[in-house]
Amino acid sequence: xxxxxxxxxxxxxxxxxxxxxxxxxxxxxxxxxxxxxxxxxxxxxxxxxxxxxxxxxxxxxxxxxxxxxxxxxxxxxxxxxxxxxxxxxxxxxxxxxxxxxxxxxxxxxxxxxx
Amino acid sequence: xxxxxxxxxxxxxxxxxxxxxxxxxxxxxxxxxxxxxxxxxxxxxxxxxxxxxxxxxxxxxxxxxxxxxxxxxxxxxxxxxxxxxxxxxxxxxxxxxxxxxxxxxxxxxxxxxxx
Numbered sequence: 001x002x003x004x005x006x007x008x009x010x011x012x013x014x015x016x017x018x019x020x021x022x023x024x025x026x027x028x029x030x031x032x033x034x035x036x037x038x039x040x041x042x043x044x045x046x047x048x049x050x051x052x053x054x055x056x057x058x059x060x061x062x063x064x065x066x067x068x069x070x071x072x073x074x075x076x077x078x079x080x081x082x083x084x085x086x087x088x089x090x091x092x093x094x095x096x097x098x099x100x101x102x103x104x105x106x107x108x109x110x111x112x113x114x
Numbered sequence: 115x116x117x118x119x120x121x122x123x124x125x126x127x128x129x130x131x132x133x134x135x136x137x138x139x140x141x142x143x144x145x146x147x148x149x150x151x152x153x154x155x156x157x158x159x160x161x162x163x164x165x166x167x168x169x170x171x172x173x174x175x176x177x178x179x180x181x182x183x184x185x186x187x188x189x190x191x192x193x194x195x196x197x198x199x200x201x202x203x204x205x206x207x208x209x210x211x212x213x214x215x216x217x218x219x220x221x222x223x224x225x226x227x228x229x
Contacts, residue, residue: 035219040123042204042219043158058216090157092217102148102160103217 003027006091006106013081013113021076021109023091031094032074033103036060036087043090049074050096081113118207120220127195128228135190135223137205146208147188148217149179153201161203164188175199197229 007022025032033048035058045058049068063085065077074093078085088110092103121136139145149161162173169181179190188205205220 042221105158
């Protein structure tokens with residue numbers, strides 16, 4: 001089925017470890033983004049990309065890196081995990097930034113940092 | 115900075131009760147407005163959207179929302195809720211400006227419908 005695929009669904013990390021959250025879409029969307037969801041704070045934008053080779057920071061980028069080598073993939077890297085990064089992470093895509101159709105979201109990755 | 119406020123963090127209703135969830139935004143220019151729903155354990159799904167035309171928009175599952183530009187509001191309504199409407203609801207805004215047209219979310223409202 002077409003859509004946004006995120007892996008893994010669950011992950012537990014120790015403080016200081018690094019990892020990559022994967023996101024792939026098969027809809028040929030130019031725009032991809034990463035959000036984190038925390039109770040009472042809604043979803044906050046971490047990083048986004050308007051096309052292959054182009055990335056930019058969102059509202060809460062510290063502690064995260066991204067790259068966009070292909071249209072399909074937009075991985076999110078945690079360089080040195082901290083307990084404050086415990087959250088649910090969602091990847092979203094659309095055919096362009098600000099698309100009136102709204103964004104398509106992945107099923108999320110629940111990350112716990114101990 | 116652009117912000118989106120959802121006034122109620124938790125709402126508990128009985129089946130067949132009417133629902134209205136508030137949403138206000140702070141941007142004064144042209145906006146696109148959305149309501150997303152997240153059912154327990156699932157990802158966000160688009161419920162309805164507004165970008166132009168009739169300020170009363172109808173979405174899936176009997177939901178509707180009204181854009182009142184003078185009040186900077188986009189409240190979500192449903193005349194009669196069902197147990198299956200138990201979910202978290204997010205209002206979101208895209209302001210059309212030079213700052214990247216970013217989708218900004220409110221803090222969410224958790225709705226529990228008692229059977």
